[in-house]
Amino acid sequence: MSIRTKLMMLLLAMLVLILFLALAQGYQRSLARADALFDQHLQARTQLLFAVAPEALPKQQAQFWQRWQGDTLVGGSESLLAKVPPQGLQTINSQGQRLRIATYCQQQDCVVLGEPISERFALSEQLIIALMLPMLLGIALLAVFISLAVKRALQPLTLLSRELKTRAANDFSMLRTQAKASEIKPVVDTLNALLRRTEQAYLRERYFASDAAHELRTPLSAMKINLHNLLQRHNDEDAKALSLSVDRLNHLVEQMLALGRTSSQQWQDKLAKQSLAHICQQLIAELYPQIAQKNLDISLVGECREVIGEPFTLNVMLKNIISNAVKYTPANGRIAIHLADKGDNIELRVADSGPGIASELRERIFDRFFRVGGDSHPAHIPGAGLGLAIVQHVIGLYQGEVQLKQSEWGGLEVIITMAVQRETLCSD
Template identity: 30%
Template sequence: MSIKKQLITLIISAVMLASFFSALYGYKNTVKQLDLIFDQELHSIATFVLNMSKSNQVLPSTADGVFAFQVFKNGKLVSKSEQMPNSKFNASSKYNNEVFFGGKRWKTYLLKEVNTEKDTIEVLVAQPMSSRIESAESILFVITTPLLFALPFIALIVFYIINKSLKPLVSLSQQLKNKNTDDLSEVSLTKPPIELAPVLNRLNQLFVRLSDSFDREKQLTANTAHELRTPISVLKINAHNIQKSFENNKLTNEEFTELQQNVDRMAHVIEQIIALYRFTPENFTQKTETVDLEVVLQDVIGSNFDLLSAHQQNIALDTDSKNSLLGNYFALYTLFENLLKNAIKYSGNKSEIKLTITHESNSITVSVEDSGPGMSNEELPKIYERFYRVDSQHSHIKGSGLGLSIVKHITTLHNGEISCSRSSLGGLCVTVTFPNILVGVE
């Protein structure tokens, strides 16, 4: 059952029940008030009959059927209306006495008085109960008739209001229903209600994240397959060459060294792909902490010191006292390790590498510089693309082309910015800037 039908059914049912109980309550109060009025009327008629009897006036023996009376003097019936029997009822001066005669139920009232001659005069007045019930029912009819006529209009108003209020929800439901499995476009509503706006925003955010995730997976899958094709082919060639050399008893250490290098290259590509997949917006925010960038850079330098020594490169680390931010240690370590390895790889032997941390009022910046040949202005915008590699003076250097793509991705997760320029040392300078809102230590 739809929400619209449920709301309409519940509201109309509630209105009908409220109207019913209101009419019932009104009927009970009306009957109560009518009883008081009729009781007072019985008292007035009894007083009137008593006064006429005392003045010896002749009372009519017939009545219109609405009231009946008996008059007793010293216990003897002296006058009565036509409907009343000759016998005396066992009545009291209270209003709650009911008797049955003439085929009707009557409510009686007894008025007794002793005159100066010590004669006891009793007047018994009776009224049919049907008169009271008919009066109450006529009033109830007057009360409920407007409600009965108003209920259809109330139902129409309820239907209109609910239909109009649920129109955005129905529109959203229809848009989602019409979407196919490949459609991750955002849904939109004209002037969505306040209660539905957060749902719409979250839903669109989910669609954007899913779309980005699917695009990322498709691109990564296609590019990974393309990138792994070369090292796999090279490994096949190495395996073939080793087999031939083994058959000819001409195996050399160089062939195993080349095989090891190609295996390392393939392992590096796979490691980079895993790192790129690990740092996604979905799982990053749950792993943030206060990170000291100086400690991160020291760990990165220590882990790659053997590689620096092998290339006979000098490295310097320049920091200030304010270098902490809110982030993920492993992600930042991966970021700066990629930058340092690129500097080691592309700056050449006996080069200079410099890491600098600077803190300003609204940002904290880390720059990685080298004294290598650098890059042309045409190549700088492309270096962040996945699997892009420079094809000029660095074409002889093996790599996956994923390093700076991972660097930019991690920087974005930290709400930072990355830029490349010419280094003061003559090579490439990569600058990563984090906003002040993430600075953990002032």
């Protein structure tokens, strides 16, 4: 719930409570005052009856009027009272209703006049409501003014929230919202300072890995050439181990470069329709020597619609998934790739019969440079620990989802879900 909504609810609740108490108190006082005025009017009318003949009274009032001389009823309704009441005002039950009566006497001559309480109560309510209605309308108008005042007072916070909401994740420029309020200005200043520090840290992290990888490529190439020449002269175990280490380091450098290149601003203008099935077919053909060497049973099932994407990012993501399945699946194992339409989404499943990943490690496996067992991987296969980190990074650009499950053969099943028609990549 927003601050504006909470503040409005609080102010309106206080306003309604105060209004209710004021109206209740005013209603009671107004009703008491109206009763007093009606009583005065009833007494005045009773005194005037001495000068009025009975037949001159309105017919609807005849049943509520009596004239007594001593203890003898000489006029009016016989069912109103059986005897002369004391002089003054009192409330009685007569003729099936509650009446307010006034008695006025001069010597032995008395006049009694009554009126139904229900009628005077209805009239009192009409008068009170007529007096309080402008107050209710004024309160409603006040609520509107309070809402506008709160909206105006919170406008800097609203503008700040809107700017932060629409800002790209890699936009570290200073906030454009100009806040003069003493409560908002420190927040804007603190956020701007935080953005400056975050931008510096972001740039250091982003360019360090790619710059380091670029710098390493040249000496690595030279090392591979020298190792090749060394293996031609001395084909011993130490040279072979060194060659494997260089290959592993070269793989790490290539993965770091791939991770650095998969950023949305570099590929946003290269978006086009891409066929995941066609990319999978190309990757299987590219990896076929390894597949044939291990005698793996690999299958690609399903045709799905094309997605809006960029060739390099999709190729890197799918290559890491499929090549991992090929690397970690033992000889004579199975790999199944399945593509399916899911309405607005496409689902890609890659399942293998390899060692799999324990459920408690499936979240950490997306961390950069993390490998199950560290350098002593159970499958004794070299790797950099960046493959699934790159997969998660790329699928994040496409605002999709990646899940890891156990396959039907006890290995790993990677499930990718991404939208078919997403015209933009998410900012990284």
